[in-house]
Amino acid sequence: MADSPNVKKTVFDIFVDGAKKGWNIGISSIIPNVLMAFVITRFLDITGLLTLIGNIFRPFMMLLGGMPGEAAAVLIAAFLSMGGGVGVAAALYTSGTLALPHLAILLPAIYLMGSQIQYLGRILGTSEVKPRYYGVIIGIAVVNALLSIVVMRIIVAIAM
Numbered sequence: 001m002a003d004s005p006n007v008k009k010t011v012f013d014i015f016v017d018g019a020k021k022g023w024n025i026g027i028s029s030i031i032p033n034v035l036m037a038f039v040i041t042r043f044l045d046i047t048g049l050l051t052l053i054g055n056i057f058r059p060f061m062m063l064l065g066g067m068p069g070e071a072a073a074v075l076i077a078a079f080l081s082m083g084g085g086v087g088v089a090a091a092l093y094t095s096g097t098l099a100l101p102h103l104a105i106l107l108p109a110i111y112l113m114g115s116q117i118q119y120l121g122r123i124l125g126t127s128e129v130k131p132r133y134y135g136v137i138i139g140i141a142v143v144n145a146l147l148s149i150v151v152m153r154i155i156v157a158i159a160m
Contacts, residue, residue: 029083030083032083034083034084034086034087034090035087036081036084036087037077037081037083037084037085037086037087037088037090037091038087038088038090038091040077040084040088041073041087041088041091041092042091044073045095050070050073051070053069053070053072053073053076054068054069054070054072054073054097055069056069056072057069057070057071057072060072064146064149064150064153065102065105065106065149065150065152065153066105066153067098067102067105067106068097068098068102070092070097070098071092071098071102071106073088073092074088074089074092074098074106074110075106075109075110075113075145078109078110078113078114078115078145079113079114079115079116079117079142080115080116080117080118081114081115081117081118082110082111082114082115085110085114086110089103089106089107089110101156101160104152104155104156105149105152105153105156106149106152107152108145108148108149108151108152109145109146109148109149109152110145112141112144112145112148113141113142113144113145116138116141116142120134120138124137
């Protein structure tokens with residue numbers, strides 16, 4: 001019996017257990033978020049809302065990262081879900097709206113401010129952080145993400 005406390009698991013057993021846990025996380029969390037992002041991006045594109053987002057955010061995104069305004073959709077999605085942000089970035093890349101340098105600029109921002117809404121309930125709520133600090137905590141994540149865009153724009157410019 002492999003689950004008995006007296007029986008040691010082999011490296012193979014540990015690997016298989018980890019692979020099963022990783023598979024379950026991917027199937028139950030990552031894939032649905034990325035798929036949702038593709039569907040939302042396609043919906044925004046079909047309805048013309050993606051163009052509207054692009055027009056509204058174009059000056060800001062050009063100034064900040066030299067990117068099309070539609071890149072703001074990546075940041076908005078990432079704020080809700082990291083997987084969603086990656087999905088929107090992938091959808092915009094496959095549609096030709098974003099290029100590889102844009103993805104390089106956006107990727108750190110996705111991870112620096114990703115999933116803030118989810119973290120409110122999962123982390124801040126359960127760790128008894130006072131709600132009056134939520135805005136500051138989220139603000140720090142957003143500022144870090146925006147700063148990373150500026151830094152990555154410089155790095156990408158130097159690398160090219």
